[in-house]
Amino acid sequence: MLTPEHIKEVLKDHTINLRFHARGGQGGVTASNLCVEAFYGFGICQPRFGAERMGSPTESYVRLSANLDLIRSNEQVYSPHFVSVLDPSLLGEIDVTAGLPKGGWLIVNTTIDQLTIQETVKRKDINIATIDATRIALDVLGRNITNTIILGALLRVSYIFTFEELSDAIMRRFTGELAAKNIAAIKQAIEETCIYDIGLDPDFTVDTKVPWQQLDLGLPGYKELDKAGVWYNDEEVISVGSNQVNTGSWGEWDVLWDEEKCTDCAQCWYICPDFAIVRKKGEDGLWHMAGIDRYHCKSCLNCLEICPVDAIDKRLKQGPAACAVPEEEGGK
Amino acid sequence: MSIEPMRIFFKEIKEPIRTTMIGNYAVAGAVTQTDPDVICAFPITPQTQSVEGLSDVVHQGRLKAAFVNVESELAAISYSTAASAAGARVFTATASQGYLLMSEALPMAVGWRVPLTMMISARAFNAPNLSIWNSWEFVLTDYGWNCIVSENVQETYDAAILSVMISEDSLFPTMFVHDGFIISHSVQNLTLIPDAVVLNLTPKKPRHTITPEHPGTWGGIVTPSFFMEGRKNLDEAKEPVLNIIENAFKRFREATGREYNLIETYNLDNSSKTAFITMGSMCGNIVSWMTKNKDVGLIKIRAYRPFPYEQLQKIVKDHNIEKLIILEKSDSLNNLLPPFSSSIATALYPLGTLFRCFIVGLGGRDVTRDEFDIAKKKMEKVTDMKGKLYTYLGVRETKDKIFEVDT
Numbered sequence: 001m002l003t004p005e006h007i008k009e010v011l012k013d014h015t016i017n018l019r020f021h022a023r024g025g026q027g028g029v030t031a032s033n034l035c036v037e038a039f040y041g042f043g044i045c046q047p048r049f050g051a052e053r054m055g056s057p058t059e060s061y062v063r064l065s066a067n068l069d070l071i072r073s074n075e076q077v078y079s080p081h082f083v084s085v086l087d088p089s090l091l092g093e094i095d096v097t098a099g100l101p102k103g104g105w106l107i108v109n110t111t112i113d114q115l116t117i118q119e120t121v122k123r124k125d126i127n128i129a130t131i132d133a134t135r136i137a138l139d140v141l142g143r144n145i146t147n148t149i150i151l152g153a154l155l156r157v158s159y160i161f162t163f164e165e166l167s168d169a170i171m172r173r174f175t176g177e178l179a180a181k182n183i184a185a186i187k188q189a190i191e192e193t194c195i196y197d198i199g200l201d202p203d204f205t206v207d208t209k210v211p212w213q214q215l216d217l218g219l220p221g222y223k224e225l226d227k228a229g230v231w232y233n234d235e236e237v238i239s240v241g242s243n244q245v246n247t248g249s250w251g252e253w254d255v256l257w258d259e260e261k262c263t264d265c266a267q268c269w270y271i272c273p274d275f276a277i278v279r280k281k282g283e284d285g286l287w288h289m290a291g292i293d294r295y296h297c298k299s300c301l302n303c304l305e306i307c308p309v310d311a312i313d314k315r316l317k318q319g320p321a322a323c324a325v326p327e328e329e330g331g332k
Numbered sequence: 333m334s335i336e337p338m339r340i341f342f343k344e345i346k347e348p349i350r351t352t353m354i355g356n357y358a359v360a361g362a363v364t365q366t367d368p369d370v371i372c373a374f375p376i377t378p379q380t381q382s383v384e385g386l387s388d389v390v391h392q393g394r395l396k397a398a399f400v401n402v403e404s405e406l407a408a409i410s411y412s413t414a415a416s417a418a419g420a421r422v423f424t425a426t427a428s429q430g431y432l433l434m435s436e437a438l439p440m441a442v443g444w445r446v447p448l449t450m451m452i453s454a455r456a457f458n459a460p461n462l463s464i465w466n467s468w469e470f471v472l473t474d475y476g477w478n479c480i481v482s483e484n485v486q487e488t489y490d491a492a493i494l495s496v497m498i499s500e501d502s503l504f505p506t507m508f509v510h511d512g513f514i515i516s517h518s519v520q521n522l523t524l525i526p527d528a529v530v531l532n533l534t535p536k537k538p539r540h541t542i543t544p545e546h547p548g549t550w551g552g553i554v555t556p557s558f559f560m561e562g563r564k565n566l567d568e569a570k571e572p573v574l575n576i577i578e579n580a581f582k583r584f585r586e587a588t589g590r591e592y593n594l595i596e597t598y599n600l601d602n603s604s605k606t607a608f609i610t611m612g613s614m615c616g617n618i619v620s621w622m623t624k625n626k627d628v629g630l631i632k633i634r635a636y637r638p639f640p641y642e643q644l645q646k647i648v649k650d651h652n653i654e655k656l657i658i659l660e661k662s663d664s665l666n667n668l669l670p671p672f673s674s675s676i677a678t679a680l681y682p683l684g685t686l687f688r689c690f691i692v693g694l695g696g697r698d699v700t701r702d703e704f705d706i707a708k709k710k711m712e713k714v715t716d717m718k719g720k721l722y723t724y725l726g727v728r729e730t731k732d733k734i735f736e737v738d739t
Contacts, residue, residue, distance in 0.1 A: 032519070033352065033519045036352045036519050036520070036521065037351075037352045037519075042521055043352070043519075043520070043521060044518055044519065044520050045352075045518060045519035045520075046514075046517070046518045046519075047517055067623075069619055069620055069622075069623050070620050070623065071620075072483075072484065072615075072616035072617075072619045072620050073616055073617045073619070073620030073621070074484075074511075074514045074515070074518065074613045074614075074616050074617055075617050075620070075698060075699070075700045075701070076698050076700075172351075209700070209701075211702050212702050212726075212734055212737070214697065214698040214700055214702070214726070215697075215726060215727075215728055215734060216728075217728060217731065217732055217734070218731055218732070219728065219731065220728070220730075220731060221727075221728035221729045221730035221731055221733065221735075222727060222728065222729060222735070223729055223730055224730055224731065229459065229460025229461045230460075
């Protein structure tokens with residue numbers, strides 16, 4: 001079990017690294033910003049750089065230390081000691097324990113028990129803390145924003161800052177009633193956090209970054225690109241760029257295609273910004289509509305708008321992404 | 333980001349405040365404090381929040397500036413140059429393709445000697461692929477702008493103020509650069525300077541004017557009998573600029589206690605007589621790495637244009653540096669060395685110091701301890717200046733092989 005004294009000692013000559021997993025709109029980046037704001041020493045917070053959309057999985061990283069020289073590095077965080085997950089649906093979708101050393105902490109907003117989480121993430125060598133942040137958020141804040149609440153659970157297990165330091169940071173960041181509500185929610189979170197401690201602490205002196213991890217070995221090298229920068233949709237696509245991104249998990253809607261009504265006019269194929277309309281060459285030598293690529297369809301609904309025969313319909317997803325949409329905007 | 337990121341700048345800042353902020357908002361805050369008359373820029377990732385933040389303070393009423401929306405970066409720089417020529421204090425900002433689109437008007441700001449300031453969130457050019465991530469695009473062209481490069485959020489905040497001082501003292505436009513995303517979107521600790529101190533450092537002086545009483549022509553055509561005199565005139569005007577920058581740093585230190593130099597050095601009297609030389613956010617990575625690698629030093633270029641040749645020569649000579657490891661976030665498909673390295677090579681020419689250039693971190697590739705370890709190791713084997721002087725570091729050759737690295 002970590003103690004405040006131990007953590008303070010570690011921070012003198014080492015860094016403590018954090019990672020936050022959330023979905024766009026849930027405020028994971030704000031949570032990590034607040035860590036830097038609340039911490040008494042030096043800190044740096046980096047979002048995973050790139051595009052963020054409502055509902056898409058996001059990551060942000062924090063590095064904290066009392067030693068300024070260690071914090072000057074802008075290297076990304078490869079081995080977080082504490083990982084916080086704001087949305088339980090991410091557990092199955094993303095490797096949330098990547099780089100987490102043994103004895104590290106996984107903090108999840110969930111009602112699932114810790115043993116089930118252990119099985120889901122396939123790690124028995126990590127400590128787990130759970131908090132039903134969604135319920136606290138709805139009770140206290142009146143809306144499902146869990147980012148400050150997860151910080152309550154984080155501070156309960158990590159001691160990187162105190163409740164008072166976090167409250168001060170919240171008051172600098174939020175105004176009036178909103179600040180008071182968030183502080184009340186954090187207080188409740190500290191009390192309600194469930195801890196599953198395996199009796200092993202992370203070794204803060206060892207950095208477990210794999211050498212050259214940043215190079216993503218396994219993807220094509222420069223010699224394997226026959227024409228850099230150009231690829232055709234109909235050919236075997238080099239798995240770089242947007243092809244890798246599961247934009248399908250971002251959308252609010254499942255887009256449905258009615259084969260009976262479809263006239264193969266291909267207007268949807270032209271208008272789709274993500275090549276998510278699948279077509280196949282038939283025996284007649286012509287292209288025919290074949291379905292929707294759910295992995296890439298982010299439900300912009302352009303196809304539904306343009307279809308002249310109503311062959312395309314939509315259905316609200318019951319899955320994770322819908323949770324990320326605030327209720328007043330039609331989410332559930 | 334959270335609600336009202338610029339809130340701290342909505343009121344007068346009366347004493348130094350330690351806070352946390354991303355690079356872009358920090359710049360927006362510093363620019364607010366310098367009280368510009370005109371803000372004119374076109375949004376482009378990763379520069380966007382700097383102008384967005386300024387629109388907040390203008391909208392809120394804290395800053396009485398003309399916030400001008402334009403249709404492109406070319407319009408932004410043209411408008412800014414003209415406003416500056418009319419005597420206004422002007423701020424603009426861009427990155428990457430936006431900087432390219434500005435190209436046509438960039439030399440004019442120099443030629444007319446307008447004290448314009450521009451922030452650049454360094455980002456790759458789109459070739460062969462579109463990348464919104466960090467490379468050094470600003471080194472690839474040199475039209476005579478002053479240029480200072482920042483390592484972290486504190487430095488880029490300070491640079492926004494320093495640039496106004498440097499521009500107005502030198503009457504040359506100044507760009508200040510931070511690495512896109514790495515600094516522009518990272519939250520770091522910084523200490524804000526009180527408004528009164530900033531205004532004291534950047535008093536508004538009578539500069540250019542455009543009035544009907546005193547009409548003039550800007551950029552009119554000249555015959556071959558005049559153009560060269562104009563260029564030589566600019567050349568001579570550039571000579572004192574490094575002194576002006578040093579002087580600005582000095583005044584800044586006296587007012588805030590934060591010390592900057594044209595070139596900053598770390599651990600140069602080391603056992604291997606070897607030093608890294610680079611600029612921007614990578615310097616921080618090296619400083620952290622050096623806590624465990626004490627046999628190598630670091631030279632950090634803060635003032636990139638005009639390039640401090642003499643100062644660099646003096647540092648290398650005074651510390652008997654024998655080998656320099658240049659890290660550069662840009663490449664050159666045609667030249668012997670990429671632009672930043674070329675400047676260093678020119679400075680080292682009379683000294684005969686050994687060096688190699690390592691091209692790293694293009695398009696947002698993370699530059700880590702692995703690159704520093706290998707670069708240092710490779711440099712140990714260098715004994716002459718034969719062969720290719722640059723190489724790429726941290727690139728996949730094939731699916732399972734790293735280019736010129738044995739794993």
